[in-house]
Amino acid sequence: MAQKLKRIIATDCGSTTTKSILIEFVDGEYRQTIRGEAPTTVEKPLNDVTRGVVNAVTELEELARLKYGDDSISFIKDENIWLSEKENEGVDAYISTSSAGGGLQMMVTGVVAAMTGESAERAALGAGAIVMDLIASNDKRPNHEKIERIRNLRPDMILMAGGVDGGTTKHVAELAELVGAADPKPRLGSSYKLPVIYAGNNKARDIIKDTLADKTDLIITENLRPVLESENLGPARDKIHDLFMEHVMAQAPGYSKLMSWAKGPKDGKLVNIPIMPTPAAVGNIMQTIAKIEDIEVLGVDIGGATTDVFSVFTKDKIFNRTVSANLGMSYSISNVLATAGLDEILRWVPFDINESELRNMIKNKMIRPTTIPQKLEELILEQAIAKEALKYAFIQHKEFAVGLKGGQVKKDISEAFSTKTSGQSIVNMMTLDLLVGSGGVLSHAPRRNQSMMMVIDSFLPEGITKIAVDSIFMMPQLGVLAEISEKAATEVFEKDCLVHLGTCVAPVGKIKPNKIALSAKIELPNGEIFEENLLAGGLKLIPLGVGEIAKATLKPGKGLDIGAGKNQEIIAELTGGVVGIVLDTRGRRPFTLDRNTENRVQLLKKWMKEMQVYPESTYQM
Amino acid sequence: MAQAYSPGLKCTENIILKKDRILPIKGKVKVKKGDKVVASDVVAETLLPGKVIPFNLANKLGIAPNLLEKYLKVKAGDTLEKGQTLAQTNGFFGLFKTEIKSPIDGEIENISKITGQMLLREPRIPIQVKAFIDGIVVEVIEEEGVIIENQSAYIQGIFGIGGETTGEIKMLISSPEEEIKPNQIDESCKDKIVVCGSLVSFDVIKKCQKVGVAGIITGGIDDHDLKKLLGYNIGVAITGHEEIGLSIVVTEGFGKINMSHKGFELLKKFNGHKASIHGITQIRAGVMRPEIIIPIKMTDEAVEKKAEMATLEIGTTIRVIRQPNFGLIGKVTALPEKLTKVESETMVRILEAKLENGETITIPRANVEVIES
Numbered sequence: 001m002a003q004k005l006k007r008i009i010a011t012d013c014g015s016t017t018t019k020s021i022l023i024e025f026v027d028g029e030y031r032q033t034i035r036g037e038a039p040t041t042v043e044k045p046l047n048d049v050t051r052g053v054v055n056a057v058t059e060l061e062e063l064a065r066l067k068y069g070d071d072s073i074s075f076i077k078d079e080n081i082w083l084s085e086k087e088n089e090g091v092d093a094y095i096s097t098s099s100a101g102g103g104l105q106m107m108v109t110g111v112v113a114a115m116t117g118e119s120a121e122r123a124a125l126g127a128g129a130i131v132m133d134l135i136a137s138n139d140k141r142p143n144h145e146k147i148e149r150i151r152n153l154r155p156d157m158i159l160m161a162g163g164v165d166g167g168t169t170k171h172v173a174e175l176a177e178l179v180g181a182a183d184p185k186p187r188l189g190s191s192y193k194l195p196v197i198y199a200g201n202n203k204a205r206d207i208i209k210d211t212l213a214d215k216t217d218l219i220i221t222e223n224l225r226p227v228l229e230s231e232n233l234g235p236a237r238d239k240i241h242d243l244f245m246e247h248v249m250a251q252a253p254g255y256s257k258l259m260s261w262a263k264g265p266k267d268g269k270l271v272n273i274p275i276m277p278t279p280a281a282v283g284n285i286m287q288t289i290a291k292i293e294d295i296e297v298l299g300v301d302i303g304g305a306t307t308d309v310f311s312v313f314t315k316d317k318i319f320n321r322t323v324s325a326n327l328g329m330s331y332s333i334s335n336v337l338a339t340a341g342l343d344e345i346l347r348w349v350p351f352d353i354n355e356s357e358l359r360n361m362i363k364n365k366m367i368r369p370t371t372i373p374q375k376l377e378e379l380i381l382e383q384a385i386a387k388e389a390l391k392y393a394f395i396q397h398k399e400f401a402v403g404l405k406g407g408q409v410k411k412d413i414s415e416a417f418s419t420k421t422s423g424q425s426i427v428n429m430m431t432l433d434l435l436v437g438s439g440g441v442l443s444h445a446p447r448r449n450q451s452m453m454m455v456i457d458s459f460l461p462e463g464i465t466k467i468a469v470d471s472i473f474m475m476p477q478l479g480v481l482a483e484i485s486e487k488a489a490t491e492v493f494e495k496d497c498l499v500h501l502g503t504c505v506a507p508v509g510k511i512k513p514n515k516i517a518l519s520a521k522i523e524l525p526n527g528e529i530f531e532e533n534l535l536a537g538g539l540k541l542i543p544l545g546v547g548e549i550a551k552a553t554l555k556p557g558k559g560l561d562i563g564a565g566k567n568q569e570i571i572a573e574l575t576g577g578v579v580g581i582v583l584d585t586r587g588r589r590p591f592t593l594d595r596n597t598e599n600r601v602q603l604l605k606k607w608m609k610e611m612q613v614y615p616e617s618t619y620q621m
Numbered sequence: 622m623a624q625a626y627s628p629g630l631k632c633t634e635n636i637i638l639k640k641d642r643i644l645p646i647k648g649k650v651k652v653k654k655g656d657k658v659v660a661s662d663v664v665a666e667t668l669l670p671g672k673v674i675p676f677n678l679a680n681k682l683g684i685a686p687n688l689l690e691k692y693l694k695v696k697a698g699d700t701l702e703k704g705q706t707l708a709q710t711n712g713f714f715g716l717f718k719t720e721i722k723s724p725i726d727g728e729i730e731n732i733s734k735i736t737g738q739m740l741l742r743e744p745r746i747p748i749q750v751k752a753f754i755d756g757i758v759v760e761v762i763e764e765e766g767v768i769i770e771n772q773s774a775y776i777q778g779i780f781g782i783g784g785e786t787t788g789e790i791k792m793l794i795s796s797p798e799e800e801i802k803p804n805q806i807d808e809s810c811k812d813k814i815v816v817c818g819s820l821v822s823f824d825v826i827k828k829c830q831k832v833g834v835a836g837i838i839t840g841g842i843d844d845h846d847l848k849k850l851l852g853y854n855i856g857v858a859i860t861g862h863e864e865i866g867l868s869i870v871v872t873e874g875f876g877k878i879n880m881s882h883k884g885f886e887l888l889k890k891f892n893g894h895k896a897s898i899h900g901i902t903q904i905r906a907g908v909m910r911p912e913i914i915i916p917i918k919m920t921d922e923a924v925e926k927k928a929e930m931a932t933l934e935i936g937t938t939i940r941v942i943r944q945p946n947f948g949l950i951g952k953v954t955a956l957p958e959k960l961t962k963v964e965s966e967t968m969v970r971i972l973e974a975k976l977e978n979g980e981t982i983t984i985p986r987a988n989v990e991v992i993e994s
Contacts, residue, residue, distance in 0.1 A: 143675035144672065144673060144674050144675060147672075147673045147675070148672065148673075169735070170735065170736055173733070173735040173736050174733075174736045174738065177675075177731065177733055177736060177738055177740065178675070180731065181673040181675070181730055181731065181740045182673065183670070185646075207735055211733075305857070326856055326857055330904075331857060331858055331904050332856065332857045334854065334855055334856055334857070334858070335854075335856030335857050337854070338854040338856045339856075355845075356843060356844070356845050357876075359843075359844040359845055359875075360843065360844050360874075360875035360876040361875075361944070362844075363780075363844045363855075363874075363875040364874045364875050364876070364942075364943065364947075366858050366904065367779050367780045367858060367874060367875075367902070367904060368779070368874070368942050368943065369904060370987050371942060371943040371985075371987055371988045372943075372963075372965075372967055372969055372985045372987045372988060373943075373965050373967065374943065374944070374945065374963045374964060374965060374967075374984065374985055374988060375944055375945060375964055375965060376964050376965045376966075378943075378944060378965065379965035379966075379967070446965060446966035446967045446968070447966065615966065
């Protein structure tokens with residue numbers, strides 16, 4: 001069917017802006033050709049999300065007419081998006097994601113917080129929700145507090161897990177009683193019952209029905225943790241998506257109309273394509289890319305209020321998503337300071353600043369989030385804050401993206417004496433292939449080198465890692481596009497969505513000052529050969545353009561590892577980008593910055609200069 | 622055309638204002654359409670369901686949950702008094718009886734045979750919604766609340782703390798640049814809304830708390846002082862729930878920043894008038910800013926101004942809202958269309974302006990706000 005799709009419109013209805021993109025089949029491949037945007041109109045005075053969508057699509061239409069010099073191009077007919085199966089008329093598919101009105105807000109329950117509770121959280125996050133709270137039998141809060149909490153939260157829906165199939169039912173019953181006693185009301189109005197999904201012990205289903213069927217809109221699905229050793233998150237996630245459409249979205253102004261517009265061809269027929277929660281769509285495209293290219297991917301989206309981290313790791317392509325609800329660059333910027341502390345932020349700043357001045361600057365950014373750093377100093381400070389926000393969001397992600405806890409770990413003979421236990425993080429920076437950053441501070445940094453530096457400093461990639469940024473944050477639209485055409489989604493992802501920054505090479509292990517950390521021989525496509533023994537504590541930038549490949553022989557210093565084991569040489573192909581190849585010998589596990597301010601500032605300036613992060617004047621500050 | 626949109630905070634002498642006064646859950650509306658109300662009037666009230674207290678009866682009796690029914694002295698739905706017997710075992714030959722009594726007044730919500738848990742509910746909690754502003758009830762939303770309308774002088778703040786309060790406006794400054802000292806706060810400030818100048822210090826706020834000031838209006842506040850006052854760092858911009866005995870409305874931002882001339886003149890004009898203020902701030906979708914509402918006499922002339930978009934044009938008065946030149950006022954002299962590189966190398970749409978001090982500046986359009994004339 002994919003060949004028949006010639007023109008697709010995709011929109012992402014955010015809280016403030018509705019972004020539209022046009023994807024066209026040109027010269028045998030799918031490309032994103034035009035983009036537009038308009039303010040979201042879900043709130044007063046317009047109270048109809050489709051108005052913003054029509055405005056954003058009208059902009060696409062006008063730009064398309066200009067681009068092709070053809071006034072007959074039309075995407076809107078009778079104030080609807082025009083879907084037509086005829087050539088050169090309307091579009092072939094319209095799809096959309098949405099995070100307007102605060103996205104999907106959920107509460108989850110489980111018996112043991114670290115086991116079924118965590119699985120329920122993973123299912124909800126994977127479905128694109130913000131998890132407002134996890135209530136578990138063992139979470140140490142007294143029951144009356146839990147009831148109060150459930151009552152005050154007003155989520156869009158509740159996901160209840162608990163117990164393995166056939167196990168004890170008492171605890172699950174108790175949780176259901178708490179939910180029943182709280183009699184929670186949905187966030188978007190009291191005209192309908194709160195949807196509750198039960199995905200726990202199958203033996204307790206009747207008890208749950210007795211307790212909750214009258215008070216809530218109860219939906220029962222397969223246990224998301226049927227045995228301790230494995231999860232079955234799919235059915236619960238699907239139910240979350242169904243309910244998001246049927247209940248949550250249907251309550252939001254204009255969404256019924258929007259849902260009827262979203263259509264595309266599937267198996268030869270024009271069918272409705274569900275509107276996805278924006279983060280679920282981002283997760284979808286990341287999983288699609290990881291599967292098709294057989295790589296491990298880590299993605300981050302740093303916004304004004306929250307930072308989302310997505311990852312696909314291990315050969316089984318396990319997907320995880322976390323939302324750091326209070327780490328962001330405007331609305332939550334002050335919380336980054338509260339979380340990281342002043343010293344952690346200032347360690348990235350190569351000049352002195354008065355504490356009170358910095359505090360006031362951060363707060364002023366919080367209350368006037370749309371302002372832009374005009375002074376270089378302020379840009380450097382904002383980027384320092386971004387590094388810490390990203391670092392903490394990633395720490396939270398690593399703690400969450402773990403193997404299942406509580407099950408038995410199968411050990412082979414080689415691991416018989418190891419201390420490996422269940423519940424270890426599956427995030428492995430050494431095996432990671434691609435790191436993608438998005439969000440204003442990364443996508444719109446004045447120099448791409450700044451984005452590269454922020455990503456490297458906060459995520460500390462190990463071994464060989466490709467780094468890219470999402471040019472205009474079109475991952476959400478591509479995620480939902482993947483539902484009707486994986487080919488279109490992946491082609492656009494590779495060609496138009498990603499801006500390849502380059503590759504980072506970083507040996508891991510405790511580095512020793514003034515010792516060789518990396519011996520590199522890099523054969524560049526123009527015939528030049530870079531050959532150098534790099535001392536510990538440095539950064540080296542080697543320009544290598546987008547689409548170019550360099551052959552590298554990399555030998556880590558004594559006791560260090562570049563991916564093949566300690567002291568083992570690697571021959572690899574390094575991919576270029578708008579920044580190039582970065583050889584980072586500053587150390588990993590641990591990565592430390594000199595405590596002495598004078599030394600640290602000197603080093604920061606040296607690295608920034610080498611990476612051409614800021615204008616020359618910075619280094620005279 | 623050289624024109625662009627740039628939002629500014631409202632500051633106007635005469636506006637028709639409508640306020641929704643809505644209950645959190647359905648209840649009873651106490652006034653009717655056309656009623657005149659004052660800020661302290663209760664316009665709607667309801668009863669919130671009482672707290673639920675789980676009580677593991679089976680455990681306390683030392684029996685299996687499925688046997689609980691046998692010993693119960695009450696049933697679901699019963700009204701309870703504190704000390705009333707909930708359940709009692711027979712004991713041996715009438716001895717060693719175990720009797721469990723209700724720890725609260727209230728009612729029984731549920732008794733579970735599976736977990737042996739009894740859910741007790743405390744009596745309902747009354748909650749009231751007040752008018753907050755003097756005005757007329759123009760609409761009653763059955764069982765939910767009312768919409769109140771009045772004619773007011775109106776100033777939006779940029780940030781605030783503390784909830785709704787009312788009081789008389791008391792000017793403590795004679796110019797917007799002034800910064801007041803703690804000794805300027807005395808008994809005459811009790812229950813008043815005091816207008817301070819460019820910065821309110823921790824010591825001044827403390828003194829205000831001591832004498833019982835209702836509210837503070839200030840140009841700027843130091844974040845360090847705010848932290849000291851609240852005992853914690855404000856992480857995300859959702860405020861208004863702070864209980865510090867008074868409300869603070871900051872009109873300009875953090876640090877020492879002169880109050881806008883227009884805001885200052887307006888407050889000066891209404892010195893001694895009753896005002897309703899709140900510090901409720903929320904900066905994300907559904908933005909909420911603190912407000913200063915000074916009801917004025919209804920006149921026939923007042924017409925509700927349609928929400929107009931403030932536009933940037935040559936000659937528009939603007940205020941700088943970020944460093945450098947934060948807080949300064951000027952007039953737009955040019956609006957170049959092309960993206961321009963500023964010091965931080967960011968490519969932005971800029972404007973040129975002549976500041977009140979005579980200096981000409983180039984600044985990102987995102988870093989100014991329009992001052993409505």
